[in-house]
Amino acid sequence: MKHALHTVVLLAAVAASPVVAQDDAAKPADAATVVFEPTVVDAVNRVILPGYAALTVAASDEARRVNDLCRQADTQRLQAARDGFATLVLAWSGAEMVRFGPVRDDNNYERLFFWPDPRGRGLQQVQALLATQDATAAGVDRLREKSVAVQGLSALEYILFGTGSEALADTNDPARSFRCRYGAAIAGAIATTADAIRDGWTGQNGYAFVMREPGPDNAVYRSAGEAMQDLLKSCREQVQLDQQLKLAFTVGETPAKANPKMAPFWRSNLTIPSIKANLAAVLELCGANGVGAILPADAAGAATALADDLKKADDVLARLEQTGKPWETLATEPASHADLTAALTPLGAAGELLEHEYMDAFGLVIGINSLDGD
């Protein structure tokens, strides 16, 4: 909290009058020695925009694959659709950490990734559409008017991997046609949403412009420091989400307390790959090649430490992934449960680095009232 003291000190010394309520550093000012703007521009150009571009490519490719499966059902095309889903999930997981900007328009984030869903609403709604063969769910435009829970990755995962998904390869199965057409509509809806997010960034006066051009007339960012805060927050929140919710909560304190089916993408066994992709994206954005590159010299070790911590966790996850075992097994077998639990420690350390060392080094300490509001 020393930063706050300095703020008041400087104002008081300049004003040479009793301190009054004009704390112009209402938001932390850019640290005098750190210029954030090039790094913000780099983050947009090198990480965020390519991330969304990859998502749009993967989404349109998956839409093509699912449509192909619907035109001609066979196991090969079902496998192709499932493979395309994996690519799509990894692309999303690389962009997932960006929780600001056009993902907040029109519930785009929730349209793509309706998770967590502790009450299982999404599954209930998807199953209801399948049971009633609701024709309005089989077209992209009408589907996008429905609940966000029935038009995103979780819904498509259920179609392609959930109970009854084998029907997609069986031309004699009466459930095939609707299930496939609904799946194709979901894939199309995902592609539409991904395109909307990309366009929201790249369009004229889009969010890329908003981030790159902070200033007094900018409705969102008055300084590059504020944009930097959003970037760091993205990294921190993603690491904490992976550590606390996707892993700690679903793995549980003991194998008997595991809730593996609360994790995202367990049906497609993409839980671990998606978390690995989350962490890789965090490293890309906030590691030594990204935001970490401009850490002041006395804090540069934080970028190295972040990479080390993320690698430790990634190594554990990679090893478990290579076993080829389902996520539910990994979360409940004692040895792999212990491994997953061990991965929590370096992830916790990575979260701490981003929350404290990075923010302190940049002079971007966020007050407790604004950090996590209520």
Added chain:
Amino acid sequence: MAIDRREFLKAVTALGVMPIATLARADGGPAFVAAKMDGPTSFSVAVLDQAGAILWTEGLDARGHDIAVSPDRATAVVFARRPGFFALVIDLRGRRKVTTFAPPDGRHFYGHGFFSADGRLLYATENDYEAERGVIGVYDVGAGYARIGELDTHGIGPHEALLMHDGRTIAIGNGGVATHPDFDRLKLNLATMEPSLAYLDVGTGDLIEKVTLPPLLHQLSIRHMAESTDGTIWFGGQYEGAETDTVDLVGTHRPGGDARLISARPEAYAGMHQYVGAVAANGDGSRVAATSPVGGHVMVFDAATRNLVDNRAIGDVCGIAPDGGDFFISDGHGRLWQGRNLISEDPDIAWDNHVRRIG
């Protein structure tokens, strides 16, 4: 550039500057109560005198949020921040902890509450999280804060609730955002959230009126509120939609009418960064203020004309309470403000979200 405290004091001494305004007289009597953070894992509630001096503190197990003060000004109850699982009762006259109590299984506190007009019951906003339903828990003060029932808030995510000046009507800000303690503070229903202002009969729990905002504003989470002298509820919202949307964040409602958002020049609301953290009316009800820690600003409105009459920049500001014609304000940098004047500063502490006037 950094100047340490010693250099600063030398500098202001040389300039003949009084660094901390001393408008208020320290009379040693309890005047305000607020939760604070003393370090990353150290939390307490502090009772302050009129000048902002800390009279005494009591430790908390986790971050506190808001405080309910009994009508006789003898007791205060500090609620844990959501998802909160404890409330601490303190004796303001005896300067001691009285007891702690917890919500029942399946409920957690949202962090706000109030006493009945006769002081015999305490009401707390709570989350029935498995049912995704807001409730107000009712606790019997005389029975050691035994929970004797609950009222439906008719919405998800009730946050601040207050007993209106008529002594019979509860006003509730149903924020509309579903959360579950298993998922910490993650917002689970942003696409479908339906915030509302609900009014209940304090005696029966019956719904008197429920007011919602237009569909386009369904992501403006109504969280905090205050009542002005004419019975108008002033509320402040937190917007969950796109950052680039321009949204009026403060509104009013009079029972029987529509909720009306208050227009102000866009740059004023822009300074709030789509977030209101607390709302208070001043001592005579002529002014109502809303704070934003995220934007670092305080907007002050004329309660009669609804015009914005003052806009103050204070970093990480949130706590606000009536203080005569103006306000007593706290921030996360350990500072206390009386009106526009800084009256106290301790950079080793952070004042948490709310400050409450005692009487």
